[in-house]
Amino acid sequence: MTNETPAATRIASLDILRGVVILLMMLDHVRERFYMHTRTGVYVVHLYVLLAAYWVLFLMFGPTHGERFGLSNVAWIWVGAVALVLAHCPIARAFASYKHREKRNKPWLSYF
Numbered sequence: 001m002t003n004e005t006p007a008a009t010r011i012a013s014l015d016i017l018r019g020v021v022i023l024l025m026m027l028d029h030v031r032e033r034f035y036m037h038t039r040t041g042v043y044v045v046h047l048y049v050l051l052a053a054y055w056v057l058f059l060m061f062g063p064t065h066g067e068r069f070g071l072s073n074v075a076w077i078w079v080g081a082v083a084l085v086l087a088h089c090p091i092a093r094a095f096a097s098y099k100h101r102e103k104r105n106k107p108w109l110s111y112f
Contacts, residue, residue, distance in 0.1 A: 011066060 029043050058069040071077060099109045 011068075 054069065061069060064070055064072070103109055
C-alpha cells in the first residue's frame, strides 16, 4: 500500500499518458519525415507554439491542477479547437485570395 494521495496518483498517470502521446507523435512525425518528405521545421515550431500557449494560459489563469495549468473537462479542448478554427478562417481565406492574385508575380508563394 502506498502513501500517495489519489490526486498525486492521477497526476503521475497523466504524466505517463503525456509521455506516451509525445512518443507516438514523435514516431508519427519521424515516419512522415522519412516516407512522405514533409518538413520537420513546422513540427518544431508547432511545439513551441503549444508551449507558448500553455504559458500564456498559465499566466492568465494560474495553476488549476496542483502546480500546473489544466482543463477540468475535455469539452474545453473542443471549445478551444472550434474557437481557433473560427479565428483562423478569415485569415486563411485572405491569404488564399492573396496567393491566387499574386501567383504569377510571386512564384515563391507556391511553397505555402
